[in-house]
Amino acid sequence: MKKLKLLLSALAFTTLACAANEGAADPIVVQDVGFATPESVLHDTTADLYLVSNINGSPFGTDDNGFISRISPDGTVSALKWIDGASDGVTLHAPKGMGIAGGLLYVADIDHVRMFDATTGAPQGAVRVEGATFLNDIATGSDGSVFVSDSGFNDGFEPSGTDAIYEIAAGKKASTVARGEALGHPNGLLVRGEEIVVVTFGSGEVYVVSAGAERSTGVKTEQGSLDGVIGLEDSELLVSSWGAEAVYRGPAEGPFTMVATGLPAPADIGWDAKRQRFLVPLFKANIVQIHQLNRLE
Ligand SMILES: [Ca+2]
Ligand SMILES: [Ca+2]
Numbered sequence: 001m002k003k004l005k006l007l008l009s010a011l012a013f014t015t016l017a018c019a020a021n022e023g024a025a026d027p028i029v030v031q032d033v034g035f036a037t038p039e040s041v042l043h044d045t046t047a048d049l050y051l052v053s054n055i056n057g058s059p060f061g062t063d064d065n066g067f068i069s070r071i072s073p074d075g076t077v078s079a080l081k082w083i084d085g086a087s088d089g090v091t092l093h094a095p096k097g098m099g100i101a102g103g104l105l106y107v108a109d110i111d112h113v114r115m116f117d118a119t120t121g122a123p124q125g126a127v128r129v130e131g132a133t134f135l136n137d138i139a140t141g142s143d144g145s146v147f148v149s150d151s152g153f154n155d156g157f158e159p160s161g162t163d164a165i166y167e168i169a170a171g172k173k174a175s176t177v178a179r180g181e182a183l184g185h186p187n188g189l190l191v192r193g194e195e196i197v198v199v200t201f202g203s204g205e206v207y208v209v210s211a212g213a214e215r216s217t218g219v220k221t222e223q224g225s226l227d228g229v230i231g232l233e234d235s236e237l238l239v240s241s242w243g244a245e246a247v248y249r250g251p252a253e254g255p256f257t258m259v260a261t262g263l264p265a266p267a268d269i270g271w272d273a274k275r276q277r278f279l280v281p282l283f284k285a286n287i288v289q290i291h292q293l294n295r296l297e
Contacts (some may be wrong), residue, residue, distance in 0.1 A: 025292045025294075027260075027280075027289040027290055027291045027292075028074070028075040028289070028290035029075075029287060029288075029289055029290075030071060030075045030077075030287065030288040030289070030290070031285070031286065031287040031288075033069075033077050033080065034069075034077075034080045035052060035054055035069065035281075035286040035287065035288065036054045036055070036056040036057075036067075036286060037054060037055035037056060037057070037059070037283060037284075037286070038052050038053065038054050038055075038069075038267065038281035038282070038283065038286065038287075038288055039053050039054070039055050039059075039095065039096045039097070039267045039268055039281060039283060040052070040053045040095075040096055040097050040098050040137075040228070040267060040268035040270070040281060041268070041269065041270035041279035041280070041281050041288055042098045042099070042100070042270045043270055043271060043272045043273070043274075043279070044070075044100060044105075044118065045273075045274070046100075046118065046119070047070070047119070048073065048274075049070045049071065049072060049073070049078055050070070050071045050072075050073065050270065050272070050279055050288075050290075051068055051069070051070060051082075051098055051105070052068065052069040052070075052071060052281060052288055053066070053068050053095035053096060053097070053098055053107065053268075054066060054067045054068065054069060054095065055094045055095065055096070056085075056094075057094070058094065058155070059094050059096070059134070060094065060110065060134070060153075060154075060155040061093060061094055062093045062094075062110065063085075063093055063094075064085040064086065064091055064092065064093055065085050065086050065092075065093075066085045066092040066093050066094050066095040066109065067080070067081040067082075067083060067084045067085060067086070067092065067095075068081075068082055068083040068084075068092070068095060068098070068105075068107070068116075068121070069081065069082060070082040071288070073272065073275065073277075073290070075288075075290060082121050083105075083116055083121045089123060090123055091109075091114065091123070091126070092107070092109060092114060093109050093110055094109060094110055095107045095108070095109050095114075096108045096109070096135065096136050096137065096268065097135075097136055097137035097138040097139075097148070097149075097188075097189075097268050098138055099138035099139055099140040099146060100118050100140065101140040101141075101144045101145070101146050102144050102171075103117065103118050103119070104116065104117065104118055104124055104171060105117070105118040105121075106138050106140070106146050106148075106168065106171075107138070108135035108136055108137065108138050108148050108149075109126075109135065110132075110133075110134065110135060111128060111129055111132045111133065111135060112126045112127065112128050112129065112135070113126065113127045113129065113135065113138070113146075113148055113168050113174070114126045115127075115171055125171075127168050127171065127172060127173060127174055128174075129148065129150065129166055129174040130174070131162055132150040132162055132164070132166075132174075133150065133152060133153060133154055133160040133162045134150060134151040134152060134153040134154075134160070134162075135148050135149070135150055135151075136148075136149045136150070136151045136186070136187050136188075136201075136268075137149045137186075137187055137188045137189045137228070137268060138189070139189035139190055139191045139196065140191065141191040142191075145167060145191065146167065146168040146171070147165060147166065147167050147168070147177065147189055147191060147196060148165070148166050148168060148174070148189075149164070149165050149186040149187060149188075149189050149198070150162050150163060150164040150165075150166070150186070151163065151185045151186060151187055151201055151202075152164070152181065152183070152185050152186075152202075153185065159181070159185070159202075161181055163179065163180060163181050163182075163183040163184070163185055163186060164176060164177075164178065164179040164180075164183065164186075165177040165178045165179075165183070165186060165189065165196060165198065165209060167211075177196070177209060177211050178209045178215060182215065183198070183200070183209075183215065184200040184202045184203030184204075184205055185200050185201045185202025185203065186198045186199075186200050186201075187199055187200055187201040187226060187227050187228075187268075188226065188227055188228045188229035188239070188240075188268060189229070190229045190230070190231045190237070192231060192235075194210055194211075195208045195209070195210045196208065196209050196210065197229055197231070197237065197252055198215070198229075199226035199227070199228070199229045199239050200224075200226055201224075201225055201226060201227060201242075203220070203224070204220050204221060204223070204224020204225060204226055204241075204243065205218040205219065205220050205224075205226075206218055206219055206220075206221065206226070206229075206237070206239065206252055206254070206256075207219075208252065219252075219253060219254040221239065221241055221243075221244070221248050221254075221256050222244065222256070223241050223243030223244035223246075224241065224242075224243045225241060225242035225243040226239055226240065226241050226242075227240045227241070227242060227266065227267045227268055227269075228240045228266075228267060228268035228269035228270075229269075230269055230270070230271040230278060231271075232249075232271075232293075233273070235251065236249055236250060236251050237249065237250060237251070237252055238259065238269060238271070238278055238293075239256065240263070240266040240267065240268070240269045240280065241266070242265055242266065244258065244261070245261065245262060245263050245264050245265075245266065246258045246259075246260060246261045246262075246263055246266070247259050247260045247263065247266060247269060247278060247280065247291075259293070259294070260278075260280070260291055263280055263282060263289070264282060264284060264285060265282055265283035265284040265285070266280050266281070266282060266283075267281045267282075267283040268281065269281075272290075275292075276292065276293045277290055277291060277292055277293060278291050278293055279291075
């Protein structure tokens with residue numbers, strides 16, 4: 001009897017595993033093109049191109065060699081170093097999260113949010129975020145507001161105690177939305193109405209903050225080290241997890257199921273709403289994968 005039960009549960013497991021992969025098209029894999037520690041992918045909906053931020057070296061290094069690539073939705077490279085820290089007049093050390101608002105591309109870069117013309121890539125100044133150690137994700141609201149997370153790490157990923165979420169008001173100055181180690185090393189941000197959905201690299205949580213309020217209790221995914229977050233039209237989320245080497249899907253209050261696996265160090269995922277694709281930078285493998293979201297998943 002025990003044997004039969006084991007056999008049945010093994011069968012059930014196999015069926016589930018098949019269901020998860022059924023109909024999932026192979027991703028487009030962009031590799032061996034010169035990416036260097038890609039952290040974030042963003043769909044520029046105006047140009048209809050994907051932007052990839054490349055740290056190029058240490059995530060903490062002020063080496064002015066970071067760059068931003070432009071790639072076509074078919075996976076071909078349009079410009080590997082569209083914006084290049086190595087160019088004269090461009091400062092870019094270790095670019096991470098990106099967002100576009102009001103014709104400007106905002107890029108998180110250690111303790112600055114740098115701005116570039118979203119059409120030409122020309123530098124448009126920077127906002128220094130006083131006291132920040134590890135600015136990570138950028139999120140934009142439909143009203144043009146811009147937010148940035150500080151994951152609160154010093155070199156070597158030691159806690160710096162600077163965990164925070166800031167608003168970059170009028171592209172000129174940072175104001176605090178939330179602050180403190182209870183934020184659990186916040187990483188990915190998503191603006192949803194008056195709230196910001198936060199996923200954390202430290203505590204492995206998904207929670208919500210709004211200005212002047214305590215963070216919500218939140219939920220934990222099964223595996224942690226969460227990096228990027230995407231909001232789907234049906235208000236579900238996609239969340240990347242280094243712990244699971246996967247992308248999770250679920251409502252902010254959970255539960256979450258995996259929609260793509262076998263993704264080592266999946267950093268800040270992007271979303272192509274037009275094609276219903278999620279875009280995954282593999283931080284350590286110097287690869288970007290383009291995945292079709294299966295509606296049945
Ligand atoms: Ca660098
Ligand atoms: Ca990130």
